[in-house]
Amino acid sequence: MKNIFKHSNRSGVESEADYLRRPVRFSLRYKLAAPVFLLVFLGFAFILYSTFHTVRDMMTSHKEARLRTVAEIFSETLRLPISAKKEKALKACIDLLAEQEDVEAVIVENANGEVIGSSGTASGVTPHFFHKKDFFGVEKVGPDTYAAVSPIIHNDEVLGRLIILFTRIEIEKDLRKVFGERFLMAMVFAMLAILIVSGITWLTIQPLFTLQRTARNILSGDLEARASIRSGDEIQEVGDAFNKVVGRLVQSFEHLRLRTRALEASEEKYRSIVNAVSDIIFSITPEGELMLLNRGFSGYAREEILSEGLQLFLSIHDPEDAQKFREALELIVNTRQPVLHLNTRHVHRVYHTDIYYQTNLTPVIDYEGNLRLIQGVMRDITEIHRVEMMKETLVRDVAHELKTPTAKFIMTTQWLEKQMMKNPEDQKFLPMVKTLSENADRLMRTISSIMDLSKIESGMSDIRKQALNLNDILNLVVNDTRPIAARYHLTIDIELDPALPKMLGDPDMLYRVYSNLVSNSIKYTPDGGKILVSSCRKGQDICADVKDTGIGIEPENLKKMFEAFYQKTPASLGIGVGLKISKEIVMLHDGDIWAESEGLGHGTVVKTIFPSHAGAA
Incomplete structure (x- = not known):
């Protein structure tokens, strides 16, 4: 027989292979600090980026308006040199304009679109809108270059137009420098934020590390390890609950260990008993x-x-x-x-x-x-069977040897009765002959009862159970015994539960039980008495009672009446094995039988109970 408990050979300590197979894990403080850092960094980056573009666009608009105004003012200045066709004055004005901040080139066209003057840096600069003779205003002509075009008008006559190219490179450099410094400050601030968050997080989750170390110690085999947490928050409540759970688990484990040992000892004892x-x-x-x-x-x-x-x-x-x-x-x-x-x-x-x-x-x-x-x-039970067979053979042989002369004796008494009835002088011997005949019948019944009891007690009597209704057995017994009761002026009543469930039983054996019980009631009930046979259901059990108004029995003798060869009085009919046989049959049906009586003169009731079963219904 195998052991029902299989003990593991693992110590509970994590091996190197288990550690290598364990998935990668990140500390909780990093999981909390990293999103904070990312959010702060992205927030500052977005703010700097949007601010940079907003300021650049504002300064560009400001420059464009300023240059447009400058272009209009200088176009007024160029009106006289162009109308007077003074090239030197025109050149001086162009050079003066070219020296302005952020001005990259200055170009002056006449009314036909021909360049009549330009700054030195304007060579090779050919804005794409030069072919648009009627264009005036400001337009972007390069990644960082804008052109401001203003007409030159004298006495309502368009003499040409002034084209000024300006750049904002210096502006963007300043802006990038300023915003670069701010970006570095944002990075430093974000790093400080993440360090502060990490520190606060570490202080907050420090009790969780205590719980982690305690759990590892418990897994390593230290069942006395407990988490000491005094954070004064929910984590402390979790720690206290953890300690209680561990304590109960340790207690349950100890109980399980003791039960396992007891079970192993019991199993070993059971194995020894079974094998022996x-x-x-x-x-x-x-x-x-x-x-x-x-x-x-x-x-x-x-x-x-x-x-x-x-x-x-x-x-x-x-x-x-x-x-x-x-x-x-x-x-x-x-x-x-x-x-x-x-x-x-x-x-x-x-x-x-x-x-x-x-x-x-x-x-x-x-x-x-x-x-x-x-x-x-x-x-x-081979040896028992052999002995029982020898006993049955002996009883059968003895019964055969007794039955043959007894039968001849009965036949002789019957012949004597007939002969005496013919001769009036011999009729005075009839009572003696009847006594002889009755005792011969009693002897035959005694031999049969002893043989039946021997067979049942030896276990050699086969029981053939089948689904049956106990009411059918009781009805049959009452119908068969009513004529006998009538000879003694007794009344047999029957009260059966129509809803009685079926049970498993041998109908012949059960018939013999209740036939014995009713016959005993007839035997010990005076003339004019009553016998009641009843059945009922109590829970899942089936009950059947035989009650009479007979002579009753003393309480101390209620159990003895089911013993073999017990008789109420030595002069009682029979040898006292009927109730013993009935009890053995009831026990074979997993039932019980007992008697109740209030004493002499108060009658007796014999009760039986059997288990019912739904599968037999």
Whole structure:
């Protein structure tokens, strides 16, 4: 038999291989600080970026307006040199304009679009809108270059136009410098923020690290480790709850360890008992799998039977008994009720001799009501069977030797009665002859009762259970015994529960039980008395009572009346085995029988109870 507890050889300490297989994990403080850093950084970057472009656009607009105004002013200045065609004055004005901040080039065109003057840096500059003679205003002509075009008008006559190219490179450099410094400050601030958040987070989650270390210590085998947390917040509540859970788990583990030891000791004791017992103990699953067998039998080895399973187990039996064994297993599966005193015969594999076994089959039910196993105990009763057979042979032979002369004696007394009835002088001897006849009948009944009791007590009486209604048995008994009761001026009433459930039983044996009980009531009830046979249901049990208004019985003798050869008085009819036989039959049906009486003169009621079963309904 295998150990039902399998102990692991792992110590609970994490090995190097387990550590390498463990997925990558990041500390909680980094998980909290990294998003803060990212949010702060992105926020500052967005603010700097949007501010940079806003300021640049504002300064560009300001420059454009300023240059437009400058262009308009200088166009007024150029009006006189162009109208007077003074090239030197025009050149001086252009150079003066070119020296202005952010001015890249100055170009002056006449009314025909021809360049009549330009600054030195304007060579090679050909804005794409030069072909648009009517364009005036400001337009972007390069990545960082804008052109401001203003007409030159004199006396409402357009003399040409002034084109000024300016750049904002210096502006963007200043802006980039300023915003670069701000960006560095934002980076420093973000780093400070992440350090502060990390520090605060570390202080906040420090108790969690304590919990982590405690859990690792417990996993390493230190069951006394506890987390000491005094943070005064929810984490402390979690730590206290953790300590309580660990304490209860340790207590449960200790209880489990003690129970395991007790179970192992009990298992070892059970194994020793099972291996030492001479009976054959086996277990069969509801599916028909042979799970346990403590020893071989009938010339077959234990390992061979376990290997072949239930098929070989049944084939060892006599074919008729094997079928009876299968029916018993099916009955347990369907009814969840035990089957007791199942007598079977085997033929020894080697010696080819008959071996007799008596088997008790008991269902093993779990807490949900499911059938887990069928536990069987099979006892070798070959020697008992041999002795019982010898006893039965002896009893049968003795009974035969007694029955033959007794039958002849009865026939003689009957012949004497007939002859005496013919001769009036001999009729005075009739009472003596009747006494002889009655005692002869009593002797025949005694021999039959002793044989029946011997057979039942030896377990050699086969019981064949089937689904039946106990009311049918009671009705039959009452109908058969009413004529006998009428001879003694007794009344038999019957009160049966029509909703009585069915039970499993042998109808012939149950008939004999209640026939004995009613016959006893007739025997001990004075003329004019009453006998009541009733049935009822109590919970899941079936009850049947036989009540009379007879002489009653003392309380101290209520149990003795079911013993063999007990009689109320020595002069009572019979030898006192009827109730003993009835009790044995009731026990074979997993029932109980007892008597109740308030004392002498108050009658007696004999009660029986049997289990019902829904599968028999």
